[in-house]
Amino acid sequence: MSKEQVVEKDFMVYRCKSCGRKFYPKHDRCPYCKATEFEEVKAGDTCTLITYTKLYVLPEGIEMPPLTLGIVDFGEGIRALGQIMTDDPKIGMKLKPVWGFLRKIGGEDYYGFKFKPIEE
Amino acid sequence: MRDVAIIGVGMTKFGRLEGKDLMDLLAEASLNAMKDANVENKEIDAVYVGNMLSAAINHQTAIASSLVDRISIFPAAADKVENGPASGGSAVKNGFLAVASGVYDLVLVVGGEKMTSADTDVLTDYIATMTHPTAEYVHGITLPALAAMLMRIYMQRYGVTERHIAMVAVKNHKNGMKNPYAHIHREITIEGAMQSVMISDPLRLYYTCPISDGAAAVILCPADKAEEYRDKPVKIIGVGQATDVQCVHEREDPAVLKSCRIAAEKAYKMAGITPKDIDVAEVHDAFEILELVESEDVGLFEKGKAHLAVEKGVTEIDGEMPINPSGGLKARGHPVGATGVAQIVELVWQLRGEAGERQIKKDAKRALACNFGGFGNNTVIHILEAMWK
Numbered sequence: 373m374s375k376e377q378v379v380e381k382d383f384m385v386y387r388c389k390s391c392g393r394k395f396y397p398k399h400d401r402c403p404y405c406k407a408t409e410f411e412e413v414k415a416g417d418t419c420t421l422i423t424y425t426k427l428y429v430l431p432e433g434i435e436m437p438p439l440t441l442g443i444v445d446f447g448e449g450i451r452a453l454g455q456i457m458t459d460d461p462k463i464g465m466k467l468k469p470v471w472g473f474l475r476k477i478g479g480e481d482y483y484g485f486k487f488k489p490i491e492e
Numbered sequence: 493m494r495d496v497a498i499i500g501v502g503m504t505k506f507g508r509l510e511g512k513d514l515m516d517l518l519a520e521a522s523l524n525a526m527k528d529a530n531v532e533n534k535e536i537d538a539v540y541v542g543n544m545l546s547a548a549i550n551h552q553t554a555i556a557s558s559l560v561d562r563i564s565i566f567p568a569a570a571d572k573v574e575n576g577p578a579s580g581g582s583a584v585k586n587g588f589l590a591v592a593s594g595v596y597d598l599v600l601v602v603g604g605e606k607m608t609s610a611d612t613d614v615l616t617d618y619i620a621t622m623t624h625p626t627a628e629y630v631h632g633i634t635l636p637a638l639a640a641m642l643m644r645i646y647m648q649r650y651g652v653t654e655r656h657i658a659m660v661a662v663k664n665h666k667n668g669m670k671n672p673y674a675h676i677h678r679e680i681t682i683e684g685a686m687q688s689v690m691i692s693d694p695l696r697l698y699y700t701c702p703i704s705d706g707a708a709a710v711i712l713c714p715a716d717k718a719e720e721y722r723d724k725p726v727k728i729i730g731v732g733q734a735t736d737v738q739c740v741h742e743r744e745d746p747a748v749l750k751s752c753r754i755a756a757e758k759a760y761k762m763a764g765i766t767p768k769d770i771d772v773a774e775v776h777d778a779f780e781i782l783e784l785v786e787s788e789d790v791g792l793f794e795k796g797k798a799h800l801a802v803e804k805g806v807t808e809i810d811g812e813m814p815i816n817p818s819g820g821l822k823a824r825g826h827p828v829g830a831t832g833v834a835q836i837v838e839l840v841w842q843l844r845g846e847a848g849e850r851q852i853k854k855d856a857k858r859a860l861a862c863n864f865g866g867f868g869n870n871t872v873i874h875i876l877e878a879m880w881k
């Protein structure tokens with residue numbers, strides 16, 4: 373997979389088998405009811421941008437500023453942080469999770485979820 | 493539990509301190525505090541050293557034992573305390589608990605950091621490793637980026653403008669001008685701040701603290717013995733620490749610092765007072781937005797209203813609720829492990845009336861220090877009271 377390419381992929385979160393609430397990232401004990409059994413379930417197909425920044429002073433392993441980062445909301449109390457694939461982010465815009473290249477850490481390539489605007 | 497008093501304080505100048513290494517700084521601040529407490533010839537039972545990055549950037553570990561060796565306080569018990577940017581506050585808390593428990597009678601707490609010898613991008617990356625490894629760090633997040641996202645969501649919700657953020661920076665630079673220990677001695681203007689370089693939109697260079705070297709120290713003893721050492725002892729009447737989920741996105745409300753709220757509630761409860769009883773505060777303005785958010789979340793202002801207090805000059809040195817008379821992290825500087833201790837050093841000087849040109853106008857009896865770790869997921873609050881007032 374090239375560094376520019378992204379593929380569609382389900383964004384998985386954790387659902388507590390005891391209280392039913394969902395969360396991301398993983399906790400080994402439910403933050404709400406303290407139970408310890410979970411199942412992985414798919415978050416929604418789309419999410420909404422609730423805040424963002426364009427980062428000009430980049431950490432080592434990321435090139436080409438600015439890097440747009442944001443927090444998205446999938447509903448049901450599930451939010452996530454990640455790279456936003458646009459130079460023109462707007463609060464409230466709809467995005468979808470995709471999988472692709474994130475950065476290098478210690479010279480090694482890291483891939484993961486990022487968020488791509490949905491064309492209206 | 494015994495009451496605990498601060499009988500001595502001391503610090504080094506903060507800044508880019510060429511020719512001084514981490515141990516030089518820790519030793520200098522420690523000896524200054526011991527002198528201030530008149531305990532130079534007394535036996536120190538224990539030392540707690542607040543520091544975050546010695547292993548990462550100074551190639552030195554087990555620094556508490558090294559400090560004992562430098563200042564010859566053998567056989568004092570010695571521990572390093574690491575809690576990110578709240579390492580200093582956590583070290584003071586450990587010292588407080590040790591004296592309160594009755595185990596130790598004379599305790600040295602010192603926080604320090606030597607940062608300016610490291611490359612900025614390496615340093616920024618080490619500091620970013622405080623964030624969640626798989627849900628934050630891997631995406632390229634930095635602390636300024638988290639502060640910028642908080643700034644955007646907070647400003648939008650409460651009608652706060654960039655101008656307000658700049659006003660906080662201007663106030664802190666003005667205070668720093670009067671503080672001989674401050675890293676930055678430069679007056680700035682609102683317009684100058686609003687035109688400074690963009691770090692992480694909407695966060696500009698002048699809305700962030702500098703990278704500094706420095707150390708600060710306090711000496712603690714049981715309150716009923718304090719006057720045997722010196723006059724004007726300051727009692728630690730409240731200590732509160734609280735944690736929150738690590739990821740900013742998982743917080744109940746990303747515009748609220750819940751750990752700050754809970755830590756403050758615990759500290760007020762222990763002290764048996766309310767926010768109205770606080771006369772002056774030092775808060776952790778690693779980014780100027782944090783001065784607004786923290787001063788609200790510790791209860792000094794209603795949520796969403798701190799910027800109005802800034803507009804009216806309430807938080808100035810001569811205002812009704814002076815905040816960061818030292819210049820804060822913005823102007824005094826932010827040697828990470830030193831900060832939480834330096835806040836307490838400043839407040840002791842303010843309570844004693846020894847803050848020189850930056851002495852607050854009101855006669856203060858109680859003071860609050862808010863030291864913030866991670867990006868707000870681990871906050872330590874101390875409340876101090878002048879024992880002679």
Ligand SMILES: [Zn+2]
Pocket residue numbers: 388389390391392393402403404405406407
């Ligand atoms: Zn649960």
